[in-house]
Amino acid sequence: MRSMTILTERQLRDLVTLDLEAVRCVEEAFRTLATKKVVMPPILRLDILEHRGEVDVKTAYVPGLDGFAIKISPGFFGNPEIGLPSTNGLMVLLSSKTGLVQALLLDNGYLTDVRTAAAGAVAAMHLARKDASVAAVFGAGMQARLQLQALMLVRQIREARIWARDAAKANKTARELSDQLGISVIASDSREAAVAGAHVIITTTPADQPILEARWLEQGQHITAMGSDAEHKNEVEAEAIARADLYVADSLAQTRRLGELHHAIEAGAVAEDRALRELGQIVAGAVAGRTDDRQITIADLTGTGIQDTAIANLAFARALAVKAGTTID
Known part of the structure; x- marks a missing residue:
């Protein structure tokens, strides 16, 4: 029976931090977008205007990577007024070879925050x-x-x-x-x-x-x-x-x-x-x-969806390394 990895926000915060490694990961995503045949469809967007809400769905397939991510990213900008964060979301990582789900990343928008900041760097x-x-x-x-x-x-x-x-x-x-x-x-x-x-x-x-x-x-x-x-x-x-x-x-x-x-x-x-x-x-x-x-x-x-795919693959690789008791660069 195939297994699927489920990672919570707390686990993902331990696996991926905003550091030079994350910056290099996102920098490589930019390089790949310019040099390889990346498949990155337009952003799927849903607006919920009466609640100052928006939902973006982003994805990209990168030749050479084992997995591709599909990210659901809501932003509800009135949330802070009721004590809730304005952004949250999750990523699903699927096998590039079979399409089977490899990991469910319940990050509440954390990975998006990291990759967005890394892109600025x-x-x-x-x-x-x-x-x-x-x-x-x-x-x-x-x-x-x-x-x-x-x-x-x-x-x-x-x-x-x-x-x-x-x-x-x-x-x-x-x-x-x-x-x-x-x-x-x-x-x-x-x-x-x-x-x-x-x-x-x-x-x-x-x-x-x-x-x-x-x-x-x-x-x-x-x-x-x-x-x-x-x-x-x-x-x-x-x-x-x-x-x-x-x-x-x-x-x-x-x-x-x-x-x-x-x-x-x-x-x-x-x-x-x-x-x-x-x-x-x-x-x-x-x-x-x-x-x-x-x-x-x-x-x-x-x-861009390629940034999400890159950071999701990094998180999953580190999770597998931790499970195996090894480290990755």
Whole structure:
């Protein structure tokens, strides 16, 4: 009788942490997307507007991997008001050879949080200035915290500013991150002030109107926009995309449909046929990333099924290694 592995969130937190290994795993997923015949269908999306809810289903088959993941990822943004997390979900890992279920990963969105933060680190690693030391984060939720933590894995950040619509939450997050990360993290009551002098700007909100304006941007800044994973979401002003020296997507097929690029094209700020790059091409060395410390760069991250498949395979491999009493690199 075949067996299926069931892993809880607590077990998965022990198996997969936000560290350089997770960043390398997601970086390899970007490289694979650019260099192999990955099968990654469009995101299946369900909106439940009356409860500020959305559900995304993502998947990808990667040649060479034993398993492929199907992820169900709900986001209900009114949940914090009733004491519940805004995101949760699970992943199912199936055999690439037989289609049989190998593992049920009951992560409550934890693996998605890790891979999303790791993707931000990959973007910064290839696009932010090497000497970047000041960060600005828009948002004060879980992903805001993890994005800053991930950024510090690849850049020597010594100061950060947090802006959020809820000033009390921004102050709380800033205090806790200061203690956790051992750097100066302050809450800013102004978006423009948070951006001024920052080397890396990260937007992590479900905003449906731009919160980052083009006129605030300075030479040398890198922006990672990761909140616009649906057609109606929009964090970055269209003119900022046009002004950037280098715009990079996780998947152009997705950002043309739902990311920041989609809004810039609709606004006429960016030509629909403009030649653009994907992060995987830069990771693979097929095209150049940042070439000048004065460039303004933007990474438009909408989240891809290949990242979910990669992190699910990592978790499953580690679970099998633990069961066998061995370790994996």
